[in-house]
Amino acid sequence: MTALLTADDAAFENLFPDQPFRINHALAGDPRLTLPAILQLVKALPRDRIEYNSGKAAVSQDPSSTPLVDLDPEEVVTQIETAGAWMVLKRVEHHPTYKALLEEVLESVARARGFRDVKRARFTDIQGFMFVSSPNSTTPFHLDSEDNFFVQIHGDKQFAIYDNTDRSIASEDQIEHAITKHRNLKFEDAYASRGTVNELKPGEGVFVPYIWPHWVKTKDSYSISLAITWKTPEVKRRNNLYVANSMLRDRGFPQQAPGVNPAFDAVKVAAVQTMALLAAPLRRSEGLRKVIRSLVLGKDANYYYRDKAKPKQVGM
Structure with a gap:
């Protein structure tokens, strides 16, 4: 099986799963990851699997005052180039087409790393999150409750990841709040030296370890991205x-x-x-x-x- 997602062997050997590193992928031309396909996915998903708001958020956005957009979910997709919006389609693995896509990617990674299947590679509880964003949109500073291969499909993106291994950026209490209440964290200028800004183009991506804080910004074109996530038993x-x-x-x-x-x-x-x-x-x-x-x-x-x-x- 040809690996759909790759990285330097040294990255997997020395950094995975505790440190971030850049990856490459072969998904940028996949018809399942185009705006027409995403529009059909929006129509098929339950409403609680769709979250969206204005892309004019701050990096350190207060969730209670997140700016919204006066559009329906389908309008966000069809007008994404001018909507000024950010959208995430959650748990897309519930749709058989995207379940197959996620499994194809992680199966290829597992085989390339010498494992028989995804389970032996410890890719369990596999989930997918599709992001569709207008130009010049911001995903505020936040953390996620899973490990993540984040791949860029269309448009350019800045993806900034911050080291919180000593809990000086987000304490245990803040991590608990981000996982159970709202993912956003307060961003301080003092954190800048502890972050790495990855410039991502289609075909590129980044591995984001569990609870490593990050923010994301699109550039001058609309963006499509996919987070391929999993949770180990730990x-x-x-x-x-x-x-x-x-x-x-x-x-x-x-x-x-x-x-x-x-x-x-x-x-x-x-x-x-x-x-x-x-x-x-x-x-x-x-x-x-x-x-x-x-x-x-x-x-x-x-x-x-x-x-x-x-x-x-x-x-x-």
Whole structure:
């Protein structure tokens, strides 16, 4: 099998999965990753798999004041060159066409690295996130709860990644909030020296390790990008701890960071896993997913249903 995604052998040997590195890919001409195909995907996805807003956000954007756009999801795609918008289509692996695409990419990486299949390469819980952005749009400073091969399909992008291994950029409490409430982080100018800005063109990309903060900017053309993500068992366990800690903290019970009390951590992980198993059949319904998110993550967990710009207030 020809590798659809490649990097220097030394990068995989010496940096993966703890440090970022540049990658190359053969997806830029794939018909599944064009605007017409993405428009059909938008039509097929449930509404809670689509998030979008104005691309005129700040790197250090307050989520509560994120500027919106007065467009429907399909209009964002058809007018992307002039819409001034940023859009992410979440969990595209639920669509069989894109499930196949993600698996093709990671299978080729696994085989190229000498593994029999994706499971043995520790690519589990595979998910995909499609990004469609207008020219000169910003994705604010944030972190994500998975490892990520981020590939650029159309247009040029700046992708800046910041080292937070000593937790001086985002503390454990801030990481918990980003994973369970909203991904955005506050950006300080002092962080600049700890970041690497990657200039990405179609056919290029970057590996983003778990919870490494980053911001992204498009340039003078509209952009299409794809995040091919996965979670190892260790990452899933840590995310479960953040969810448990957040739920308990919201109910007035202060919590220690993951790893401080391993015995209690094990109890919390088991409880979250049990709740997830019980909720799994209910999550097939968009309405019930919305309710579950509110119960587990808080009243603002469904913030991405803010479709359009708020109407201007008419003076009295």
